[in-house]
Amino acid sequence: MKKKRDNNHKKISCIALALIIAIGLLSPVLKQSASASSYSVGTDALNPAPSAITKIFKMPTGTTTPTASFRFIFQPIGINELTDPATIATMPPISDKLINFSAADDISGSGVSIFTSGDVKSVVKESSDLSSDPLIVWPGVGVYKYYVSETQVSHTSIPGLSTMENADAVYSQARYIVEFWVDLDSSSQLFVKYVNAITVAGFIDEYYPGDPGGSKVDPTPGEDRTNPYVTIEDGFSQLIFTNRFWKSDGTGPDTPDVNALEITKSIDGMDDDPLRFDRYFTFTIKVTQPSLISATQSYKAYVLNASGVKVISNDNYPGIPVDGLIEFVSGTEEVVKLKHGERLAFVDLHIGSRVEVMEAADALYRPSYQRTFAGTSVFVGTAGASWGFPRAATPVDAAPHYLPEGNGNKANFINTRVNATPTGVKVDDLPYVLLLGLAPTSLAGYIIVKARKKTRD
Secondary structure: OOHHHHHHHHHHHHHHHHHHHHHHHHHHHHHHHHHOOOOEEEEEEEEEEOOOEEEEEEEOOOOOOOOOOEEEEEEEEEOOOOHHHHHOOOOOOOOOEEEEOHHHHOOOOOEEEEEEEEEEEEEEEOOOOOOOOOOOOOOOOOOEEEEEEEEOOOOOOOOOOOOOOOOOOEEOOOOEEEEEEEEOOOOOOOOEEEEEEEEEOOOOOOOOOOOOOOOOOOOOOOHOOOOOOHHHHHHOOOOOOEEEEEOOOOOOOOOOOOOOOEEEEOOOEOOOOOOHHHEEEEEEEEEEOOOOOOOEEEEEEEEEEOOOOEOOOOOOOOOOOOOOEEEEEEEEEEEEEEEOOOOOOOOEEEEEEEEEEOOEEEEOOEEEEEEOOOOOOOOOOOOOOOOOEOOOOOEOOOOOOOOOOOOOOOEEEEEEEOOOOOOOHHHHHHHHHHHHHHHHHHHHHHHHHHHHHHHOO
């Protein structure tokens, strides 16, 4: 009997343990399901369920946020399960929502946040409440369904985009179903008790990669959330539309004094070599386009002399085109040679492009450079075997270098002649020259002294 009871205890213990494990495995599923079913909640006519649209405005790091206004429209679908024209005709219209941006948003404040990741800057803002329009009159209890999407029809989101230098934008093609659950409160007044948002297959915003459609997202505005504010989803409505924008600096080859980036070569130090100003120095240069731009970009630059005149010479770049414009394909290194007084001027570069410039070593010169990017202080590099940026060696000029907005981006490479005197004798050779000259000088002195002594005798 005792043995049977022990067996029963073991069976019960095993079953209990199995239940505990099963519940433990189920908990993440339940948590995920609850999270996926998030929605906004209201309590009465004075406190209806809040909801908003979030706009993520992406641009390359260093870009000033442009003036922009994004418009969102609502298209009625039906009430409850009814989608016939007669039912749709009874649905109240919801006015378009606008989310506006400007350079003032670069100073993050109330209602706007800036997230930076790598070479991407995201400016994030929310719309006003979706159902707060006093003109909205709900005809009765029910679930009112609308499509919400961003529109460019008869609306210009970024004024002047077509006139900006090498600029473009990608607009969100996302579409959501928004459900307003209308009910009666304790005072028998109609109010929005819940707001639910659902993604639509084939119209998924880039913020939700891999979403097949039909997933629920929480439209609750950020100020009504209790979660810690760590991500965009924490601090803003999850009804997200993402747009991209980029543009270039520089105004083209017809205005050589206004360029996106200039790399200048000059030499210094004592040297009586009349050909020193004809000596070429070798540069390896690579420009990588901003990651927001999908199609491979190419950029062009030309060589100018000290007088600002375009130089077209195979000495600077083998096979240089007849127009003098050297092409730099994104991510590809190009070798260009410059001599004293010459500069390589990029006619345009996308803001946020990554720039790498290295000068090859030259035994006769000590290299240094001064790098000034628009809006930043001068970085001064000192001597080294080879020189350029980015580099981890002391002094550190750490990568990456994302080109900021503004046409004040310059890098002046200054090479100073070493081991030279005005007579052309190398300083390092002076001790040996003196030693070699010492013997004949001493011999001459000895002969003179002996000759004088002999004369006296």
